[in-house]
Amino acid sequence: MMKYDLPGKVKEQLELKRRTDPGSFEYLIRPGGYVPPHMDLLADAIIALSMGKNILLKGPTGAGKTKFAETLSHLFRQPMFSVNCSVDLDAESLMGFKTLAYEGDKQVIDFVPGPVTNAMKDGSFLYIDEINMAKPETLPLINGVLDYRRTITNPFTNEIITANEGFGVIAAINVGYIGTVPLNEALKNRFIVIEVPYIExxxxxxxxxxxxxxxxxxxxxxxxxxxxxxxxxxxxxxxxxxxxxxxxxxxxxxxxxxxxxxxxxxxxxxxxxxxxxxxxxxxxxxxxxx
Incomplete structure (x- = not known):
């Protein structure tokens, strides 16, 4: 599993927490960013991502999970590609799709990359929102992306894609909503779970x-x-x-x-x-x- 370098300011604060446990990363967060009820939530997410692990943000709707992911993207100075899951999510929504294009006067088949392909090749974060809204048969396609291999074979081009350094996965889940399905164990075990409560x-x-x-x-x-x-x-x-x-x-x-x-x-x-x-x-x- 690849590991990533944190920006210097974040590294310093993590080291300070390890030594003194000050309990605050708040000064690292830009105005309007996600400030969790307990700073350990942010520390644990930063540490897990920096170790190359995937994190699953679990909590009620409107608790700030997407804002949390955006804040992590900002702290790591990483762009973030997003997948919004639904029952209509398919391989094209994840990987991309073929389309007709022109090279001069000649018509050719071109491939337009999707968020998974872009994030892996760019070495960026991939955010999978409402992951338990997807059909259970769709997400196993990216199992290899979510484990130590960080690799997938594009079903549309047969290209073997291995994630570049910096790639990381953040997912979010709302539990118990109409249209959601329980995550299977193989998928769930690929994540570190962080409970995101309401801000009060x-x-x-x-x-x-x-x-x-x-x-x-x-x-x-x-x-x-x-x-x-x-x-x-x-x-x-x-x-x-x-x-x-x-x-x-x-x-x-x-x-x-x-x-x-x-x-x-x-x-x-x-x-x-x-x-x-x-x-x-x-x-x-x-x-x-x-």
């Missing part, structure tokens, strides 16, 4: 301040409280996970810079829910706070 409290407040148009501190504090109440309701089984999506909350905060918070919550959170009981629950929370 002061970290959520800072994220709202850094990434949305909302500036009123009192309103921001109320949105932080609303998020905590929504998370509690999800944990108690009163609401589905999407009701506590941090992504949706940030959208509501953004809108609240220009319209009333209750209306912003209606547009960004309430109207996404399927059941009237769930919608009324969130509207009551918003009414109580705002």
């Amino acid at each position: 409290g002061e970290q959520l407040k800072k994220l709202i301040q850094d990434t949305t148009s909302l500036t009123d501190e009192r309103t921001i504090d109320l949105f932080v409280r609303l998020s905590g109440d929504l998370i509690t309701a999800v944990e108690q089984g009163k609401l589905p996970e999407e009701a506590a999506s941090i992504r949706a909350l940030l959208d509501a905060c953004d809108l609240s810079g220009f319209i009333q918070p209750k209306r912003a919550i209606l547009r960004a959170i309430v109207d996404k829910l399927e059941e009237e009981r769930e919608r009324e629950f969130v509207k009551n929370l918003a009414e109580t706070l705002f």
Whole structure:
């Protein structure tokens, strides 16, 4: 399994953590980047990737898994190619496809590389989003990409591709959603799993301040409280996970810079829910706070 060099600043902080365990990598993260609830999450992801291991970010929707992957890409100074999984994902979506092209007046068959091919040849990160949305028979195609071989035979060109130095794989998974399937053991065992919980409290407040148009501190504090109440309701089984999506909350905060918070919550959170009981629950929370 190939290993990768970290940028110097990241190396220094990892070494400092090994010696003193300061518990913070926050200064490494650019504004708007993912700041995890526990800095060990970031440290463990950095260490695993630097050792050449694949990581699987596991957590509820809107918890920041994609932002986490983007932050890791930034820290490693690595571009990132993405695969968005669905039941329609096929070999062409992963590897690329053949198409007709012209060389002068002559018509030829050309191959347009897909994200797996590009990431391997470029020595970049590959991000596989919602990996458990793909059909079980599709993903075994890349088993060799995910283990020590880092190699695949392109089924469309018969080219044997071995990943260049710097290639790494980050995947994300939402558990228990309609349309998802359990990962088979052969696939799961190729990953280091990192649980990504919701961001709460002061970290959520800072994220709202850094990434949305909302500036009123009192309103921001109320949105932080609303998020905590929504998370509690999800944990108690009163609401589905999407009701506590941090992504949706940030959208509501953004809108609240220009319209009333209750209306912003209606547009960004309430109207996404399927059941009237769930919608009324969130509207009551918003009414109580705002």
